[in-house]
Amino acid sequence: MPSSNRKRHGDFTSPNGDGQVPERAYAQFARRLQESADKKDLKSANLADKLGITRGTMARYWDGERLPPSDTLITLSETLGVSPAWLIRGGDKSGGVLASASDADWVRVEEFDLRQMTDSEKGEAIGSTLFRRDWLYLTLGDSSGLWIARLLSHEMGMPAGAPIFCKDHPQGEMPQEGRVYIFRVNGGTVIGRFTYRQTGLRMSLAEGRGHPVPFGSGMVDQVVTPADLEDRDFPHFIVARVVGVLARPL
Template identity: 35%
Template sequence: MSSAIANDVDGLPPSVRERLVDVLRAAGAQKPVSAKLGVSVPTLQRILAGSAPIDLNLLYRIAAMSGVDAPSLLSDRAGPHIVDASQADWIDIRTYDLRNITDDGKGVPVASAPFRRDWLNSAFGTDSGLWIAALLSGYPPVGLDEGDRVFLRDIRADELTERQLILWRVRGHLVVGRFSAALRATEPNGEYWVSPPLIGKAEDQLNPIARIMGRPLAVIR
């Protein structure tokens, strides 16, 4: 990797580059992905082929697009190393329809699919309690569009931590926004913040349903 390119993430371990490429491939067609990242399709193709470097600005755009924080994408400590497919352990992840969400639960699953535990732990730091759903509305600040399939994990109000991206329920509708312990205004880029005074189970309060963990890295059909 050339040190002449400013802000290069020099010396990426193979497992980290594989993780980044997996995230990019799982994000969808190359043209919309390149547009979200602010690079050309040929540049994206070179990145996927391992012939173009990933600089810090691009790393953070990949993290924002995937919903996985940048340190987790870079750190080999985010989860176990990727193992050979013949040795991989698999877990079934259920898919739910967000239109069936109520304060009492998610309803019955509409599908399930097997995922590798090592991939889940590497991307999200856990393979426990995960489920999948297609978003009913987008969240442009992190590159999420309506219909995007994402991993989620149930969360309670007392488990919320700063900057987590959360699926909330309010007045019978679902909205996406980040948690902040401090009061914050909605930012010009559309980042929507939810602080403790707004959280609760009253009709006009936001009830946390699940943390949005990121997009699926791989699925066996």
């Protein structure tokens, strides 16, 4: 398959936010997929039947011609007993498989209400949930300093009320290209994708309109640029980075 057809697929974009998946990522994904399947004596056709997809589609994943969408990836990883992050990105092989529940290290993740957030603090925690530390790390690429919030409206392809994993943004540190952040602006809270590129896709907060920008499998309606951070009328203050939505890393 020509590399030009692999610019963007499913939920996976390159770390620098340009929307391109490196050519080698397909082959590496296929290698890890076949390696994991072999340990369970599964072939491509067996996996297709278990996942409820056509054998032709599974064969394209198996041969490294394409990457699966997030819902298929999660089901596939559960079937193989590995993490979605390991299938896609690799890393320490021993960290690709979750420890048994009895051996797992658990961490309590607090939840905050975005409606109670101010320019200086998140407010009081409204609850907490126990998560396996290895699951957080393997799924989100991080397991420390995380907290949960719930979307106030339909964003990132998720309905209002969907939980998101967040991490406080260090004061004075510039945001990273293509990352999704929680911003405070004009007394309110918004979620937006930060970009250094002046593409004309900025949404004017005053006018309340703009073009949606693809991000992962959903949409992030607000695009924030360095100009927004310095805007005299509506300066955007970075509160936290959105690390993931449910089991999907951002």
